[in-house]
Amino acid sequence: YTTAAAFENPITPSVKVNYTQLLINGNFVDSASGRTFPTHDPRTGDVIAHVAEADAEDINRAVSAARKAFDEGTWPKMTAYERSRVLFRFADLLDKHTEELATLETWDNGKPYEQAAKVELPMISRIIRYYAGWADKIHGLTVPADGPHHVQTIHEPIGVAGQIIPWNFPLLMFAWKIGPALACGNTIVLKTAEQTPLSALYAAKLIHEAGLPPGVLNVVSGFGPTAGAALASHMEVDKLAFTGSTQTGKIVLELAAKSNLKPVTLELGGKSPFIVCKDADVDKAVELAHFALFFNQGQCCCAGSRTYVHESVYDEFLEKAKTRALKRSVGDPFLAGIEQGPQIDSEQFEKILRYIRSGVESGATLETGGERIGDKGYYIQPTVFSNVKEDMLIAKDEIFGPVQSVLKFKDIDEVIGRANATSYGLAAGVFTHDLDTANTLTRALKVGTVWINCYDVFDAAIPFGGYKMSGQGREKGIHCLSNYLQVKAVVTPLKDPAW
Numbered sequence: 157y158t159t160a161a162a163f164e165n166p167i168t169p170s171v172k173v174n175y176t177q178l179l180i181n182g183n184f185v186d187s188a189s190g191r192t193f194p195t196h197d198p199r200t201g202d203v204i205a206h207v208a209e210a211d212a213e214d215i216n217r218a219v220s221a222a223r224k225a226f227d228e229g230t231w232p233k234m235t236a237y238e239r240s241r242v243l244f245r246f247a248d249l250l251d252k253h254t255e256e257l258a259t260l261e262t263w264d265n266g267k268p269y270e271q272a273a274k275v276e277l278p279m280i281s282r283i284i285r286y287y288a289g290w291a292d293k294i295h296g297l298t299v300p301a302d303g304p305h306h307v308q309t310i311h312e313p314i315g316v317a318g319q320i321i322p323w324n325f326p327l328l329m330f331a332w333k334i335g336p337a338l339a340c341g342n343t344i345v346l347k348t349a350e351q352t353p354l355s356a357l358y359a360a361k362l363i364h365e366a367g368l369p370p371g372v373l374n375v376v377s378g379f380g381p382t383a384g385a386a387l388a389s390h391m392e393v394d395k396l397a398f399t400g401s402t403q404t405g406k407i408v409l410e411l412a413a414k415s416n417l418k419p420v421t422l423e424l425g426g427k428s429p430f431i432v433c434k435d436a437d438v439d440k441a442v443e444l445a446h447f448a449l450f451f452n453q454g455q456c457c458c459a460g461s462r463t464y465v466h467e468s469v470y471d472e473f474l475e476k477a478k479t480r481a482l483k484r485s486v487g488d489p490f491l492a493g494i495e496q497g498p499q500i501d502s503e504q505f506e507k508i509l510r511y512i513r514s515g516v517e518s519g520a521t522l523e524t525g526g527e528r529i530g531d532k533g534y535y536i537q538p539t540v541f542s543n544v545k546e547d548m549l550i551a552k553d554e555i556f557g558p559v560q561s562v563l564k565f566k567d568i569d570e571v572i573g574r575a576n577a578t579s580y581g582l583a584a585g586v587f588t589h590d591l592d593t594a595n596t597l598t599r600a601l602k603v604g605t606v607w608i609n610c611y612d613v614f615d616a617a618i619p620f621g622g623y624k625m626s627g628q629g630r631e632k633g634i635h636c637l638s639n640y641l642q643v644k645a646v647v648t649p650l651k652d653p654a655w
């Protein structure tokens with residue numbers, strides 16, 4: 157790796173943190189308890205700001221506001237076109253405030269500023285525009301039922317949506333969640349992750365400037381077992397959307413079932429295979445496999461974290477993968493040209509280092525990396541393991557860090573079996589120009605997304621979600637709309653059965 161930055165002197169961000177309270181009913185307010193919690197800069201571990209800490213009482217307040225905005229407010233009743241115009245104006249404001257938003261994102265999360273500003277912010281406004289475009293195109297059907305009945309369906313918003321998001325893509329997850337829910341006419345209480353509360357508060361302020369009525373979107377900062385659990389188990393929340401770990405997904409699903417059986421969509425963990433076939437152009441395969449794993453400091457639910465390489469290209473691949481990891485530029489994420497910043501927090505940092513130790517202890521070969529960088533903040537060397545076997549923890553668990561595990565395979569049937577031998581099923585990468593191989597793998601892999609000769613393509617129109625314990629339901633694209641709609645069947649007798 158190349159350390160392009162002076163770790164000793166972190167760059168001072170160019171924006172101020174203006175919004176730290178809870179956004180309830182269109183106003184920034186303190187928490188009922190008056191409590192706050194610190195959010196940290198992953199470059200140093202220093203406190204950036206203290207934000208209001210929501211607990212059950214605040215969730216009650218936020219849900220009441222959302223309930224009132226849904227039951228009595230203008231949002232579900234305004235024309236779909238007017239709703240779409242609010243979202244389009246919001247997207248324009250997101251574009252206009254890219255610098256402030258991307259700065260907050262990098263500061264709070266540690267991701268490279270260039271990635272936040274040039275890759276993520278455009279995706280964020282794009283998905284809002286995508287769903288803005290859907291708002292006035294959602295409609296029911298006339299159904300050709302047997303018998304003398306006129307049958308229609310009406311698609312109605314489901315009500316108050318509770319949304320819980322993680323810290324790895326704070327603003328992108330915010331946009332994936334609120335875009336479809338708002339387009340369908342719902343109201344929302346969204347809880348950000350405790351590690352990254354800042355950017356969503358800023359964006360929520362912007363959507364009110366764009367004309368969103370108060371109470372339609374409420375944004376709260378707080379912890380999972382308190383604020384998150386209160387939201388998941390709330391009797392007045394009609395739908396829950398969650399992105400996070402599989403372990404927490406099980407908890408919120410149970411809370412939803414035990415309370416009011418609100419439907420739940422879950423976008424959870426993964427251990428996605430990236431399969432390099434024997435015909436691969438090794439240089440390209442190395443680059444793509446590197447990107448698939450190391451993007452966003454390895455903190456992606458769909459990271460290509462099991463790199464399967466055909467034995468005929470294995471040695472060459474490994475040598476080049478190691479060289480590529482050594483070239484990765486790690487440093488202050490505010491610097492231009494930086495590919496990798498710090499991990500999110502000390503907990504994740506320690507966990508990743510534990511996994512690295514376990515890889516070594518279980519007999520995998522540490523090709524490069526394995527240590528922290530510097531003595532403050534949460535930087536970890538880009539790490540590559542070879543000789544990884546399926547029974548090792550590093551091949552089974554989601555590490556969520558910059559640790560690539562390379563496994564050797566002989567033939568396609570074998571790699572299909574090994575790739576599918578996991579309780580996860582989020583995504584897979586396939587690297588081959590052989591059409592039959594690509595088709596065979598695509599059909600056989602039990603995953604929600606197959607990227608062939610590409611990876612992490614997140615267009616707004618492409619559905620995303622998991623098989624098996626990687627989740628339930630889909631986000632993005634047309635499929636996400638149904639998560640936020642009720643279908644009402646309307647049946648009327650026909651006077652003249654012939655018509």
Ligand code: ADP
Pocket residue numbers: 320321322323347348349350378379380381382383384385388399400401402404405407408
């Ligand atoms: P991670 O381990 O990556 O932090 P989590 O699944 O714990 O992932 O966190 C994702 C989101 O779920 C965060 O907003 C977090 O606060 C929330 N969360 C964590 N625990 C719970 C819980 N018991 N109930 C509801 N939400 C929770």
